[in-house]
Amino acid sequence: MRVARPSAGTVTAGRALPGAAAALVLVLLLLVIVRLPWAGDLGMHAATVERLRHSLLHPGNPLVDADTPSPYYSPWMLVLGIVAKATGLSVFVVLRIGALAGLALLVTGVWRYVRTLSGHPAAPALAVLSLLFLWGPLPLNWSGFLGLNSLALTVSYPSVFALGLSFHLWAWLTRALRADAGWGVWLGLGALWAVILLVHQFSGVVASLGALAAVVAARPGREPLPRLGAAVLLGLAVLWVWPYYDFFALFSAGSGLEAVHRPLYQHLLGRFGLALLGVVALALRGRRDRRDPLVIFFVLGAVVFAAGGASGHYAWGRALPAALIPAQLAAALEAVSAGRRAVRTAWACVLGAALLVGAWAQVGTVGYVVGRAALPGVVAAKYRAPWTGYRWITPWVKYGDVVMARGVPARQIPAYGAYTVAPGYPDVFLADAGRRDEAVRRYFAAGTSDGVRSGIVREYGVRWVVDRAAGVRDPGLRRVAEGPGGQVLYAVR
Known part of the structure; x- marks a missing residue:
């Protein structure tokens, strides 16, 4: 009994299919x-x-x-x-x-x-x-x-x-x-x-x-x-x-x-x-x-x-x-x-x-x-939306300005030239990273006094704050702009 061999066209197609799929990807x-x-x-x-x-x-x-x-x-x-x-x-x-x-x-x-x-x-x-x-x-x-x-x-x-x-x-x-x-x-x-x-x-x-x-x-x-x-x-x-x-x-x-x-x-x-x-x-x-x-x-x-x-x-x-x-x-x-x-x-x-x-x-x-x-x-259902970005703050926040932010905003804002008080990522060469993290935590904590917040702002040269609309209550802030997801940009008075 003779065994049927694949045709040349079948072999060529078998070789071309992975290439076509890889090219599409x-x-x-x-x-x-x-x-x-x-x-x-x-x-x-x-x-x-x-x-x-x-x-x-x-x-x-x-x-x-x-x-x-x-x-x-x-x-x-x-x-x-x-x-x-x-x-x-x-x-x-x-x-x-x-x-x-x-x-x-x-x-x-x-x-x-x-x-x-x-x-x-x-x-x-x-x-x-x-x-x-x-x-x-x-x-x-x-x-x-x-x-x-x-x-x-x-x-x-x-x-x-x-x-x-x-x-x-x-x-x-x-x-x-x-x-x-x-x-x-x-x-x-x-x-x-x-x-x-x-x-x-x-x-x-x-x-x-x-x-x-x-x-x-x-x-x-x-x-x-x-x-x-x-x-x-x-x-x-x-x-x-x-x-x-x-x-x-x-x-x-x-x-x-x-x-x-x-x-x-x-x-x-x-x-x-x-x-x-x-x-x-x-x-x-x-x-x-x-x-x-x-x-x-x-x-x-x-x-x-x-x-x-x-x-x-x-x-x-x-x-x-x-x-x-x-x-x-x-x-x-x-x-x-x-x-x-x-x-x-x-x-x-x-x-x-x-x-x-x-x-x-x-x-x-x-x-x-x-x-x-x-x-x-x-x-x-398998799609996960990417982050929005913070380009909306750039008409006010300039290169080198210091922004008080936490969480995801702190990981995005430096992309536009500003600094944050604490790094949004682990930083092995920043000796005072822990102190900066604690300063951000205290600033946004509900029970922190206005005087303590003012001291943190002066110490790190903070000019702007990004937080939720119902976030920090500080009389030293002036509402400047609103962004996606209920975010608000505040100017330090």
Whole structure:
């Protein structure tokens, strides 16, 4: 009995479908960049660019009126600050330019790295789809995590740029280990590693684990070791001389970040359950080659993540992409590199079903392009509206003014050039951050006297207050403007 073989047209269509799907998703992300939905840390990055626009050499703290260093002053943000200063473009236009660069770097980096693992034409597109959709029914929005919804909200963040550089680092390093590259290549790799760590420290940890996996998997002899050592030393030197903040001081700053990162250890199955398909794929790859780079990469990432949970160092949870990325890539590659054709076909069907489930879980991302009103009811239920922004205060509040605000407003207002009394984000280099937080708490507390409020206003040079209409009662305030959601801008008399 003759077994029917798939026609050439069927094979071509099977290869073209992942590419078409990946291209469609990238178009969606480009349209998202046009809208640039506001959520999370966008205000911090906008404020960082704004400070660098006004002073490239001495920008000061990006959030409060204080002369302190900040880990947000990275090489990439410095480039964006120079663009903003040279062109006079709005900070949000500059962030859109940064988003385009970061997305391009990420896509090309994934393509180059996957090409070191498989020569199949469909492998890069399948890898992109797996990185975006093999997550879980509960979308996680966090910088450094590449789910579609998370990427849509963080595409202009330095973390996306750093992850794009990371994929390029792994591809370049893999080829250097295979081709016995010269000193120049290795020194370039060391400098690139340092830049990634400076741009986004957590993604730099992921990049470091991936690079270590590539070295272990390659089993290099003694010959490249001096060049590898020189690359590491050069990278450490770049970290040491970076003038905008002390990189190595960050190692003693983890205690203030644990509570923020504890949610990374919750709802693991709901957030990452589909990535278990990749764990199965890694087990199959491990049986074929115990030194498979993706297997080693996954083990390193899983160990760091588990150690963080066991020890209470929840900030180590930011290393989780070092386990997720190799699992997602392995799931994609198994569909094109498994042994027999029947096995590959079966795996492709399972992968396709998982990708559809993951895409449906994140379908609300479309709302960032078309808005909630244009979405069908079942899709609108998955959509989470972005933040509104505080552009409405800019006719009165000028660059460098100090605004008393709390909560989400404190995380957004610095994007428009103003300062807040207390930073809206943890700040490891701001020595009086706790005192500032307490001052804000006392100012808005119901039982605080007018005299105490006046003292806080004088101490921090407060010129404006943003609060709800039924919020603080202070005779020293004059109502100036109303904004969305019942917010009111008050001027200090």
